[in-house]
Amino acid sequence: ILNVEQSPQSLHVQEGDSTNFTCSFPSSNFYALHWYRWETAKSPEALFVMTLNGDEKKKGRISATLNTKEGYSYLYIKGSQPEDSATYLCASPHYKLSFGAGTTVTVRA
């Protein structure tokens, strides 16, 4: 089983501050890295699917980078807003998609 780990488990951010958190995964036989945002009372929503080493993707104030050689991805939130409060999940497929436990972000106004 592929082990995908996320850190920290949770973090609190002041509105307007920027933050980032990590997803680590075994680098052997890498295929892709997925990021999802899961807001309370909603379903998880795909943010990015990344496949190339050095790839960087951006969606509004959220961006992600990928290092497949060392097996990590960072997700960045610039100028956090209350609506960014959610659990952010990363996942990597082996023969199936394995999810990390998530980083729960709480943005305080």
Next chain:
Amino acid sequence: DVKVTQSSRYLVKRTGEKVFLECVQDMDHENMFWYRQDPGLGLRLIYFSYDVKMKEKGDIPEGYSVSREKKERFSLILESASTNQTSMYLCASSFAGGGQPQHFGDGTRLSIL
């Protein structure tokens, strides 16, 4: 937009009952998945299917079975519900290939009394 519909948002059943959770997707996706989510444990895969009548065990298949008779519908069956199956259940679908994002339903919060 992709729509993944789960039959119930909330469900309460009794120990020993046979429970059916239904999931329908409208985007002709080949792959369909059932997960459960428990606090601190993230999403854990129960079963998945990559084609009609095909199924593969995930990480925690014990106590569950699935059925995929039509491409758009994937059912999760709790053969004899137990209290440790109280959880949030999420269905997802995607096109074939590990580089395809998954699209999730709203989830079913199942309580077994």
